[in-house]
Amino acid sequence: MAQPKRICEGKTLAILTGGGDTAALNASIEAIKSRASILGYKVYGILKGWKGLLDDGDIVELTNQPYDGVYGGTALRSSRTNPFSGDKAKERVAQIMRNLKRYRIDVLVTIGGDDTNGAAKKLYEQEGVPVIGFPKTIDNDLNTRTIHNYNGQLINAVLCPGFPSAAKGIAEFTSRLATTAESHSRIIVLEIMGRDAGWLCGAAMMGGAEISLIPEFPVTKENKQALFEKVREIYSKTKKHFLIVAVSEGLRWYDEKTGKVDVVYASSEVDDFGHPRFGGVSGVVASEIEKATGIQARAQNIGYYARSGDCRNYDKRFVSVLADRAMDLLLREDYGKMPVLSKICSYQELEEFNTSTVDMGNIGNQPLPEVYYDQSEFHFNERYMDFLSYMVDKPKAIRFDYNFPKVKPFE
Numbered sequence: 374m375a376q377p378k379r380i381c382e383g384k385t386l387a388i389l390t391g392g393g394d395t396a397a398l399n400a401s402i403e404a405i406k407s408r409a410s411i412l413g414y415k416v417y418g419i420l421k422g423w424k425g426l427l428d429d430g431d432i433v434e435l436t437n438q439p440y441d442g443v444y445g446g447t448a449l450r451s452s453r454t455n456p457f458s459g460d461k462a463k464e465r466v467a468q469i470m471r472n473l474k475r476y477r478i479d480v481l482v483t484i485g486g487d488d489t490n491g492a493a494k495k496l497y498e499q500e501g502v503p504v505i506g507f508p509k510t511i512d513n514d515l516n517t518r519t520i521h522n523y524n525g526q527l528i529n530a531v532l533c534p535g536f537p538s539a540a541k542g543i544a545e546f547t548s549r550l551a552t553t554a555e556s557h558s559r560i561i562v563l564e565i566m567g568r569d570a571g572w573l574c575g576a577a578m579m580g581g582a583e584i585s586l587i588p589e590f591p592v593t594k595e596n597k598q599a600l601f602e603k604v605r606e607i608y609s610k611t612k613k614h615f616l617i618v619a620v621s622e623g624l625r626w627y628d629e630k631t632g633k634v635d636v637v638y639a640s641s642e643v644d645d646f647g648h649p650r651f652g653g654v655s656g657v658v659a660s661e662i663e664k665a666t667g668i669q670a671r672a673q674n675i676g677y678y679a680r681s682g683d684c685r686n687y688d689k690r691f692v693s694v695l696a697d698r699a700m701d702l703l704l705r706e707d708y709g710k711m712p713v714l715s716k717i718c719s720y721q722e723l724e725e726f727n728t729s730t731v732d733m734g735n736i737g738n739q740p741l742p743e744v745y746y747d748q749s750e751f752h753f754n755e756r757y758m759d760f761l762s763y764m765v766d767k768p769k770a771i772r773f774d775y776n777f778p779k780v781k782p783f784e
């Protein structure tokens with residue numbers, strides 16, 4: 374491939390955020406901005422992802438501006454605009470190229486998942502735009518090639534900024550949910566984002582969920598009865614009589630009426646990248662569980678709670694070390710790549726020497742490795758819990774641990 378030629382010859386770096394937000398986006402922007410400034414770069418922010426490079430451009434100055442990297446979400450805003458969307462591609466790419474010249478942007482740093490970074494990689498390959506990718510997604514489904522050493526077993530795991538904060542929030546939320554489930558002796562079916570990957574759903578187990586249903590392992594005609602049996606067994610095994618079942622929004626579930634295994638969609642729309650919106654599977658699962666077991670079951674969707682709120686400590690340090698590696702790429706003019714963590718590690722071990730880089734094209738849809746899930750138990754196993762324990766502490770278990778003596782009537 375031909376070496377990309379620099380569009381401009383100055384030192385202006387522009388950052389954009391695309392796709393669904395996470396709690397670690399502002400932290401990533403702050404980390405990149407402050408490091409690039411020290412290296413003498415002028416730093417711009419492009420508003421609303423790729424949208425900010427269309428038409429007249431929507432660009433703000435970040436150099437020497439105060440920035441809050443703890444507050445979640447993205448101050449640069451986000452969108453799911455795709456520069457290469459169908460017949461709009463030619464016009465959009467022309468507008469982007471024109472604006473990069475007009476604003477004299479020399480290097481683009483794209484913080485996003487497969488869609489955002491995939492589009493950036495295309496711009497690099499087709500148009501010679503110098504780009505550096507920066508990972509983010511609560512879904513944790515990018516191919517970061519991060520090795521998890523579980524007692525000597527090396528697992529090809531994934532770790533994306535945004536996931537640790539989301540996972541911690543989900544564990545805490547699930548743990549709180551236990552008090553209401555227990556008070557009503559109910560089954561609560563908790564729906565969790567994550568698109569086609571079950572990584573995030575596993576975090577609910579850290580908070581006390583005992584069954585997790587994920588996209589990688591569908592509930593089919595063949596195993597549905599076994600699932601109901603498992604639900605009955607766990608619910609009745611102790612006197613506590615409650616159960617939290619975590620379900621991924623992208624779970625594939627056997628529908629008796631259609632005879633098909635399918636996902637539940639929240640709407641028929643698709644975004645610019647062709648992704649549909651999932652939502653509603655918890656309602657289906659809860660009503661079928663109640664019908665099959667006779668135990669009261671309610672659906673609850675954690676929704677945007679998973680990705681909202683402040684950046685947690687692990688993510689804050691995680692993005693700082695990735696930003697160090699991104700600066701390494703910048704100084705070497707080594708474009709089309711993205712920094713990643715090499716080895717799953719504790720907070721203390723998050724250091725630049727534990728990072729590497731990957732090509733930023735085709736990094737998406739990395740499913741959960743099979744070794745993390747026990748199909749017959751319908752839940753994540755101790756290997757996954759070990760993976761998660763590096764970034765999420767087990768929340769305090771809230772359990773009604775009373776053993777009140779029974780009072781007998783006098784007659």
Ligand code: F6P
Nearest residue numbers: 393510511512566567568651680
């Ligand atoms: O990809 C991140 C994610 O949060 C998914 O888990 C979820 O399916 C999707 O984004 C929701 O997107 P939106 O912000 O369009 O509702």
